[in-house]
Amino acid sequence: MIADRLENAKLYAGANARLAKAFEHLRKLAAALPADGKIELEGKDIYAVVQSYETKPPAEKKWEAHQNYLDIQYVAEGKELMGWAPVAKLAASAPYNAEKDVINFKEYAGTPVQVEKGCFAVFYPEDGHQPGVQWGSSEKVRKIVMKVRV
Numbered sequence: 001m002i003a004d005r006l007e008n009a010k011l012y013a014g015a016n017a018r019l020a021k022a023f024e025h026l027r028k029l030a031a032a033l034p035a036d037g038k039i040e041l042e043g044k045d046i047y048a049v050v051q052s053y054e055t056k057p058p059a060e061k062k063w064e065a066h067q068n069y070l071d072i073q074y075v076a077e078g079k080e081l082m083g084w085a086p087v088a089k090l091a092a093s094a095p096y097n098a099e100k101d102v103i104n105f106k107e108y109a110g111t112p113v114q115v116e117k118g119c120f121a122v123f124y125p126e127d128g129h130q131p132g133v134q135w136g137s138s139e140k141v142r143k144i145v146m147k148v149r150v
Contacts, residue, residue, distance in 0.1 A: 001084050001129075002122040003113050006030060006074065012122065019070070019122075022046050022148045026074055026120070029144050033076050049145045055080045055134035063090060063105035063130045065123075069147045073131055074120040078141035082121050083130030085110030090128045125150060 002012055006027065013020035025041050029048055039048040055078070065087050073082065090105035097103070105128055114135060115121050123129040132141070 001113070001124065001127045003115060003119065005119050007118075009120070018042075018045055018148050018150075019072075022072055022146045026072060026144060026146050030074060030076055033142065033144075045149045047147050049147065051143045051145065052140065053132060053143075054140055055132055055138050058083065058130065058133050059107065061130050061132050062093075063108055063110070063128050064102050065090070065105070065125060065128045066101045067096065067103070067125050068101045068149060070125065070150055071123045071129070072120055072146035072148065073115070073123065073129075074144045074146070075115050075117055076142045076144055077117055078139050079114070079116035079135050080131065080139075080141050080143075081112040081133040081135045082115050083108070083110040083128075083133060084113050084121075084123070085128045087126050087128045 009023040013023050034050055036050045036052050041047050085108055090108055093104045093106045
């Protein structure tokens with residue numbers, strides 16, 4: 001898991017070529033935030049999902065992880081907490097859904113990561129995460145989630 005400001009993304013882009021390319025796309029999308037929805041960028045290798053929602057208490061948000069993609073979750077407006085925990089410490093609440101590339105987990109007291117406007121968190125397949133958690137009170141968030149095939 002990585003958490004930082006978008007202007008520091010170049011520090012992590014060397015991890016792999018797709019991650020570097022995804023950060024390039026993210027910078028462009030963040031500069032002119034598009035409407036909510038899925039944006040195809042490089043076929044199934046890299047795509048973006050733009051979302052708007054209200055943050056909620058942790059008990060109302062699911063823990064998840066992915067096997068085939070890593071997430072770059074960038075907060076364009078607002079702020080939220082994103083829970084983090086190693087997948088090895090989480091108990092599945094349902095079987096892995098290969099079509100959606102997601103497995104959900106039972107509630108867990110993980111590490112809260114504060115992600116505010118202009119910041120991102122990268123979650124690898126071994127990182128369980130719980131996005132959309134309120135930081136203080138509930139508020140509206142606009143987010144870009146970059147999906148990067150591993």
